Amino acid sequence: MxxxxxxxxxxxxxxxxxxxxxxxxxxxxxxxxxxxxxxxxxxxxxxxxxxxxxxxxxxxxxxxxxxxxxxxxxxxxxxxxxxxxxxxxxxxxxxxxxxxxxxxxxxxxxxxxxxxxxxxxxxxxxxxxxxFGRNPRVAPDSHSHAPLRTPASEAFKATMxxxxxxxxxxxxxxxxxxxxxxxxxRKATVEYQIGDKVWLDTTNLHLARPKKKLDDKRISPFLILEKCGLSAYKLKLPATWKIYPVFNETLLTPYVAPTFANQKQDPPPPPNIINDEEQYEIDTILDHKLHKVCGPKDPKTGKYTTNTVTDYLVAWKGYGTEENKWTKESELENAKEAIAEYWESRKDTITVQAIVVDNIKADGSGSPTFILNSRMKDGNVQFQVQQGTDFVITSWYFEHEIPHLSELIKDYYWVSREEFGEEYRPVDRYAPEEEGG
CATH class of the missing domain: 3.30.420.10 (Ribonuclease H-like superfamily/Ribonuclease H)
Known part of the structure; x- marks a missing residue:
């Protein structure tokens, strides 16, 4: 409607x-x-x-x-x-x-x-x-109670x-x-001026943090660039934010400078100059994701190759969480130490998403089958299956294509390396494919 x-x-x-x-x-x-x-x-x-x-x-x-x-x-x-x-x-x-x-x-x-x-x-x-300059005629002008021709007419009149x-x-x-x-x-209206600093409510923002419940309730402060209409303001947002920069006053709170000196935040540090280019110092790497990109054409087959690249979620030293940014690995040539520390910290984290050990025999021989991931495709669920651990062979299957795993799919859950041991993990740094299959 x-x-x-x-x-x-x-x-x-x-x-x-x-x-x-x-x-x-x-x-x-x-x-x-x-x-x-x-x-x-x-x-x-x-x-x-x-x-x-x-x-x-x-x-x-x-x-x-x-x-x-x-x-x-x-x-x-x-x-x-x-x-x-x-x-x-x-x-x-x-x-x-x-x-x-x-x-x-x-x-x-x-x-x-x-x-x-x-x-x-x-x-x-x-x-x-x-x-129209008049009110409409809602009911008959005559109040005659002359009997109507049909009971249905009387009922319709009463119903209306x-x-x-x-x-x-x-x-x-x-x-x-x-x-x-x-x-x-409704709360008291605050009249902001161009150049004022305000906190921005994070209720409707999706920041790169695991738990919304534990996230900051407001962030920055941001600078007001202009007033738009009666109750909305345009803010100076980070260049990495791909959202509309105009917010209603109900989402803004006046910025109040800290009372004590030790409460003040230091201003963001200037970037380092490396090879005549600005390089901001990395505080820590928070997360990573793998995705496929189109590579050069294979001269033998005439088909384009596919390369897997890694992006890292980077927190910059001296900047707030609103400046965290997904950055290509190729742009982090001077951050090899930070990348190494990130992978070292993930040694004992969950890497296997699910495991089905239906191929293990009584004598311990055989190889396990992993269900690595699931996704929606063409309106149905697909499962990514890996056979064995010595080498990786993964394929996407609809549930009806793997009936022998139908009962075991119910056991689809997260497990860690510590629980099942190193021999049960898939290839290191594994991340599910985003496309294809």
Whole structure:
């Protein structure tokens, strides 16, 4: 469902549509439901869904002289009136739709009518009255109690009156609840200036740390570059962050300088100059990942070769966790000691993801079979299987291709080298393939 709200006279237009709505689909809705009925809009405020921020839509808005204003990162309340309207319509539908919840599109026109005929708290008038200069005719002017021709007509009349009364009560109730809930969470507004430093809330950020629960609640501070709209600010983020740099004020906290000298953080150290290039000092290597890249073409076969490369997650000395960066091994030529220390620290860590010892005979002969990993492919689960330990042969199989392992797949779990011994581990530094198979 898509709900359009006119920010001037507060009318709503609820539309039944799929979550896969495209930019072209939204353009048609804008033409048929807004332009054809109310004229050309001046501004369109939306969330940051791909259908609303696509290049196609940006060009269309530019051609029609419409200002597109997407909500700021992690703050859908930028489009707050639509959020409230969504909740009101959902409240209405919850009351009247059938048990199977299949007839909700049929109730949308009546939901819109009830909302648009109700006095809005901001204007003191109904959206219908502001738009047309009068209130709609809701019920017959005549109060005649002449008998109707059919019982069905009488029942329909009674049903509509009941729906109208219940809807009015329900919408008034939800409006009060929403206001009370908003007032509880609302905090005093802080007016920031360009150049101010602020902490950024990490609730919606995915930092490279194992446990979100133990992660920092706020990070940096960051410098404010400009104010965007009434309550959003653009921050100077690290170049490695590939996110929208505008955040609502609710995610920002004023930076307060430490009271005592020993609480102050030292400024980031300057980079070293090696071969006329800046090189930042590594504090520690936190993690690694392997992936395949296309190599040169084999002159004999004419096919491109595949190389496996390693990336390391690097923490830089003197910088916060927000500056941690995945870096190619080829870019860490002067960090061989740090890389060696990283692998030394991982000696006794988990390297085998699962083991199935179905090929071990009573006399101890035979070789084990490893299930190294699993993944989704073409809508089904695949398992990566390794046979033996002297040399590595791994292949991806769907479960129906390895029926003899069906019971043993249930034992798919993590084990360590210490538990099973060195002879049961796969090739050192093993990481599952990301593509192919």
């Amino acid at each position: 898509l709900v359009i709200v006119d920010h001037f006279f507060k009318a709503i237009i609820p539309i039944a549509c799929k979550t896969t709505l495209s930019s072209e689909g939204w353009a048609k809705i804008l033409r048929d439901e807004v332009y054809a009925k109310y004229g050309m809009p001046v501004t369109v405020i939306s969330d940051r869904g791909p259908q609303f921020v696509s290049k196609f839509l940006q060009d269309l808005y530019k051609m029609l002289d419409i200002k597109g204003n997407a909500s700021t990162a992690f703050h859908p309340q930028t489009d707050g009136q639509t959020e409230c309207a969504n909740q009101e319509v959902e409240k209405y539908l919850r009351i009247f739709i059938n048990f199977q919840q299949t007839d909700w599109p049929e109730w949308l026109p009546l939901a819109a009518f009830q909302h648009n005929n109700r006095v809005h708290s901001a204007t003191g008038k109904s959206p219908f009255f502001i738009n 009156k009941h729906i109208h009364d219940e809807t009015k009560t329900a919408l008034e109730k939800v409006a009060v609840q929403m206001k009370n809930q908003y007032d509880k969470k």
